[in-house]
Amino acid sequence: MLPHKASTIFPLSLHRVSSATASALAVLIGIAVSLVRPPPLLVKKKRMRDFRLLYFFCCLLCFCFPHHGPVKVQAFTGTFGINYGRIADNIPPPESVVTLLKAAKIKNVRIYDADHNVLNAFRGSGLDLVVSVSNDHLKDMSVNEDNALSWVKENVQPFLPDTRIREIVIGNEVLGGSDQELPEILLGAIKSVYNALKRLQLADDIMVSTPHSQAVFVNSFPPSSCTFKEDVLVYMKPILDFFSKIGSPFYVNVYPFLAYTYDPDHIDINYALFESNPGIYDAKTNLHYDNMFDAQIDAAYAALEAAGFDKMEVRVSETGWASSGDENELGATTHNARTYNYNLRKRLFKKKGTPLRPKIVVKAYLFALFNENQKPGASSEKHYGLFKADGSISYDIGFTGLKPSCASPSLLSLKDIHTQSWLAPYSMIITCFIAVIMALTF
Numbered sequence: 001m002l003p004h005k006a007s008t009i010f011p012l013s014l015h016r017v018s019s020a021t022a023s024a025l026a027v028l029i030g031i032a033v034s035l036v037r038p039p040p041l042l043v044k045k046k047r048m049r050d051f052r053l054l055y056f057f058c059c060l061l062c063f064c065f066p067h068h069g070p071v072k073v074q075a076f077t078g079t080f081g082i083n084y085g086r087i088a089d090n091i092p093p094p095e096s097v098v099t100l101l102k103a104a105k106i107k108n109v110r111i112y113d114a115d116h117n118v119l120n121a122f123r124g125s126g127l128d129l130v131v132s133v134s135n136d137h138l139k140d141m142s143v144n145e146d147n148a149l150s151w152v153k154e155n156v157q158p159f160l161p162d163t164r165i166r167e168i169v170i171g172n173e174v175l176g177g178s179d180q181e182l183p184e185i186l187l188g189a190i191k192s193v194y195n196a197l198k199r200l201q202l203a204d205d206i207m208v209s210t211p212h213s214q215a216v217f218v219n220s221f222p223p224s225s226c227t228f229k230e231d232v233l234v235y236m237k238p239i240l241d242f243f244s245k246i247g248s249p250f251y252v253n254v255y256p257f258l259a260y261t262y263d264p265d266h267i268d269i270n271y272a273l274f275e276s277n278p279g280i281y282d283a284k285t286n287l288h289y290d291n292m293f294d295a296q297i298d299a300a301y302a303a304l305e306a307a308g309f310d311k312m313e314v315r316v317s318e319t320g321w322a323s324s325g326d327e328n329e330l331g332a333t334t335h336n337a338r339t340y341n342y343n344l345r346k347r348l349f350k351k352k353g354t355p356l357r358p359k360i361v362v363k364a365y366l367f368a369l370f371n372e373n374q375k376p377g378a379s380s381e382k383h384y385g386l387f388k389a390d391g392s393i394s395y396d397i398g399f400t401g402l403k404p405s406c407a408s409p410s411l412l413s414l415k416d417i418h419t420q421s422w423l424a425p426y427s428m429i430i431t432c433f434i435a436v437i438m439a440l441t442f
Contacts, residue, residue, distance in 0.1 A: 075167040075207040076315065077128055079348040081108025081365040082386070083318055086115070088372040090389040094121030097369070100391060101127055104399040110169070110317075110365050114155035123162040130167040131155065133193065135182060138171050142188030149196040157200055167207040168193055169317075173253065175232050176215030183235040186210065190239065194246060203246075210239070211251040211317035214258075214296070217303055223356065224284040226299035227306045240309045250309075251317040252300045254364070256292040257331060257340070257380075264330045267292070273321075273336060274343030287355040293319065293344065298356040314357075316364035319344065323371075323394055325380030332380045338395035341366060341386065345397055 084097065092100070098121050101109060110130035111118055122129055133141065133151065141148040156165055170190045174182045190208055197203040216236065220226045228236050240250070256272035270277035272292045279290040289295040300314045321340035325332030344366065353360045371385035371394065388394050 075128070075130070075209075076363045077107045079351055079361060079363050080106065080345060081110060081130075081363070082106050082369050083110050083112075083365050083367045084118075084369045085112055085367075085372050085375070086118075086370075087375045088370060088389065089374060091370045091372075092389075092391050094118045096391060098122060098125045098127065100387065101125075101369075106399075108365065110167075112172070114151075116155070119155075119159045119163050119165075122164070123159070126164065128164050128166045130169055131165055132169040133171065133189070135171050135174060135179075138174070138182060138185050138189040141170075141192045142185035145192040145195055148189070148192035149199060152193065152196045152200060152202070156206070157202070160202070160205075165206060167209060168197075169251075170208060170210050172211055173213040173215070174210065175235055176213055176229065183232075186235065187239050187242065191242065207248055208246070209243070209248050209251050211253060213253050214255070216252075217299065220296060220299035222280065222282040222284065223287075223289070223295050223298040224282050224302050226302040228303050233307065237307060240304070240307060240312065244309055244312060249313040249315045250300065250304060251315050252297070253318040254293055254296045254316045255319060256296070257321040257336075259292060259296075260331050261325075261329050269331060269336070272331075273339045274347060275339065285356060289355060291347075293347070294354045294362075297362060298354045301354070301356050313360055316362070318367040319364050320367035320384045322380035322383045323385075324383040326378055329378060329380050332383070334395050337383075338397060341395075342397040 082101075091097075094115075094117050097118075102125065106127075108128050108130070109122075110132070112132045113134060114131040119129070119131075137147075137151065141151065152168075156168070159165060170193055171182065171186055174186045190210060194203060194208045197206055197208070214220065216228055216232045218227050218229050243250070260267050260269055260272045268277050269275075271279065271290070274291045274293065277290065279288055280295065281288050287298075289298075297314055297316065301310075304310060304312050304314070321337040322329065322332040323334045323337035344364070348362060348364060351361050352358070353362060366386070368384045368386070370387050371383050371389060373382055373389070375381040385394055386397065386399060393399055
């Protein structure tokens with residue numbers, strides 16, 4: 001961001017120019033200046049020097065634009081991210097995880113806390129990180145904004161800018177659960193964290209959000225019929241109103257795996273796995289769905305629209321498929337997990353929307369990076385990982401592990417749509433170089 005005095009001189013819209021745009025502006029300015037300058041024989045040397053200075057000043061103006069992109073940080077680069085859970089005693093250290101993520105070209109990473117060992121390991125990595133405020137911190141933050149300020153000062157501010165913290169998730173699946181106290185304090189905690197970011201002048205750089213489970217909906221089939229539960233809506237609507245004002249999306253956990261295990265007799269597993277199937281037809285919207293993932297996202301859009309927030313974006317905070325589970329968890333197999341996650345990744349890389357919102361590109365965090373051997377609950381909870389504890393791949397969907405694996409050769413290229421151009425870090429240097437050369441030629 002430009003200093004305050006510069007902000008009063010240059011229009012705000014110019015602050016949002018990317019490095020590529022700045023480079024292009026430098027070249028265009030050079031061409032424009034060269035076209036309007038009088039013939040050399042008709043001007044004095046002083047006049048020529050003035051033209052050189054004019055062009056060089058314009059290029060320096062472009063150079064002042066932030067090379068890292070927009071001032072208002074977009075908390076998600078590309079379309080694919082991953083949840084890095086650590087409820088395990090046998091997974092690699094954070095430093096090795098950074099190596100793994102960079103090799104796999106996974107740019108967006110979400111953790112479920114703000115562990116300092118992880119934050120330090122991510123320093124200088126170039127990876128975008130989402131940190132979380134756990135449910136047990138919500139009460140303290142909701143009753144006293146200073147508690148939120150202290151949390152941000154301790155767990156976020158000291159690590160910036162080297163650790164690229166892009167978002168703070170406040171709570172996890174609070175609404176629609178059995179806890180009767182948390183829903184009442186969630187909005188207060190969200191506002192406290194946001195206000196803390198504003199006081200520290202970080203609100204333009206770090207987004208706030210909260211993820212929801214499918215339990216917040218009355219019913220999601222067909223997608224157009226979906227609405228929020230009445231007892232949830234009383235808490236949800238003020239949160240949505242606040243998020244609409246600050247530009248935060250609606251995050252929802254989407255698990256076709258869970259839907260299938262609950263009702264395998266009536267759900268086609270191919271529909272859940274993105275495989276060939278007849279799909280479903282929504283008569284109200286006249287839309288056809290060939291996979292449950294898109295249908296569940298559009299169900300969330302329908303609920304938002306019914307609540308009066310039809311402009312809000314839906315993002316997927318968690319989605320995945322367990323590779324193993326208890327006997328009653330039908331579909332929890334390595335084959336199905338690989339099929340789902342392979343097809344999910346392929347679908348996300350197409351950078352397209354859903355049938356109901358075709359122009360809003362779907363963005364999703366896959367769950368999860370590792371199998372977590374200490375996670376409570378059903379056996380499937382321990383087997384969502386793309387990678388095993390030793391860093392090798394659990395099954396192949398196109399990633400490379402830290403160690404060789406017996407999995408079949410990669411079916412997807414490691415070339416990721418998140419990869420930035422290799423010229424990006426040098427674009428401002430190139431701009432300045434062009435400025436000097438063109439100025440000297442006048």
